[in-house]
Amino acid sequence: MKYQRPRGTNDLTPDRSPLWRRLRHVYEEVVTQFGYAEVDPPIFEATELFARAVGEDTDVVSKEMYSFTDRKGRSLSLRPEGTAGVVRMVIENGLLGGGGILRLAYWGPMFRYDRPQAGRYRQFHQFGVEALGEGGPALDAELIELLVATLRAAGLGELRVDLGSVGDRCCRPAYVERLREALTGMDDRLCPTCRERRVTNPLRVFDCKETGCHEALKHAPRMLDHLCDDCRAHLERVEALLADQAIPFRRDRDMVRGLDYYTRTVFEVHDPGLGAQSALGGGGRYDHLVEDCGGPPTPAVGFSAGIERLLGVVEQEGALAASERRSYGAYLSLMTPAAEPHAARIAARLRRAIPVEVDFTGRSLKAQLKTANQRGVRFAIILGPDEIDARSATLKDLDSGVQKTLPESDLLELIQAWLASEPPAPRAAPGR
Ligand SMILES: [Zn+2]
Ligand SMILES: [Zn+2]
Incomplete structure (x- = not known):
């Protein structure tokens, strides 16, 4: 590296x-x-x-x-x-x-x-x-x-x-003098830093991590008592x-x-x-x-x-859920670069309601769906040559496996219907 x-x-x-x-x-x-x-x-x-x-x-x-x-x-x-x-x-x-x-x-x-x-x-x-x-x-x-x-x-x-x-x-000033006096009496038991602190800033000795100082200070006067x-x-x-x-x-x-x-x-x-x-x-x-x-x-x-x-x-302690739940989001899978304008149009419309991530990589559908699952999103939207010609899209519910091809203008409505009818079960954190 x-x-x-x-x-x-x-x-x-x-x-x-x-x-x-x-x-x-x-x-x-x-x-x-x-x-x-x-x-x-x-x-x-x-x-x-x-x-x-x-x-x-x-x-x-x-x-x-x-x-x-x-x-x-x-x-x-x-x-x-x-x-x-x-x-x-x-x-x-x-x-x-x-x-x-x-x-x-x-x-x-x-x-x-x-x-x-x-x-x-x-x-x-x-x-x-x-x-x-x-x-x-x-x-x-x-x-x-x-x-x-x-x-x-x-x-x-x-x-x-x-x-x-x-x-x-x-x-405090009277206490610091009292502490300084006490420290003078135990000078030989203090570390070099604390011996210096005795002069410059006596209160600091209580910060010392040395066991010798710790022992020596057990009977030193404390501010709380003064x-x-x-x-x-x-x-x-x-x-x-x-x-x-x-x-x-x-x-x-x-x-x-x-x-x-x-x-x-x-x-x-x-x-x-x-x-x-x-x-x-x-x-x-x-x-x-x-x-x-x-x-x-x-x-x-x-x-x-x-x-x-x-x-x-x-x-x-697992106090806050470790992952933001994005289980209402969508992953847009492009099967061909020709789908790019369609994807941009669909994503812009859906983003008013849900998070959308677009896959431009041209990888296989299987590979793209695997990533979608890792992201923890609820929906995959697949755009292939057939969908482009028909101005449609294939919506897949990754929780239930149900899949439907429909006009792209109806996508958001169906997503919202599916979200409303079936609250997503708690999902495991995405395994990234
Ligand atoms: Zn006071
Ligand atoms: Zn010390």
């Missing part, structure tokens, strides 16, 4: 695209039901935006961004996440002027130069929402409910919300609202989301059946990010969910 896709990228092939489209449809439906408008910022932005919004010393910005210089010498980066671009867009377009809550949703590719592993890609896709203009806990609960509703609509029944708080500007009264009340209110909606949750005292901009609520939604890599989506509150990026002071909260992993789970 001469060319291969770049390492860590993925092809969306025809066998998987129907499921992809269904998932996208689920997302569109649910965000619409919750009153979120779709937005689509560009996939690259000024590198400086991500450094500012996501945090210069996060792994995402310092190690994983695809950055390049354009022909005018500007440094641009492929977006590693969705929030920074949405926040930039909101400020630039003055979307916050209207008062009330600004509710936005997005779906698209993200890019991180990460070590590729199962279910993780360098070009991956996320959907997410951002809700701006309100600081109260009810909005946090709404977002968690929205994420859970989307996953449930995708067919995933068993879900668990992990909930934490990273504090705010009132209580929240100020306001942050504690906020968290408890979110929990009460989730309990009201019968959404199962638990407090996770180790949760540190990978990005720096969070304040107060952070959360992840898990499928407990998945084991270690069970997080399907997560997010949190970011009350200072809009201001830090040059906008007016605006509390906000958001989440994102990885589409590739979700697709894998949905596939594995």
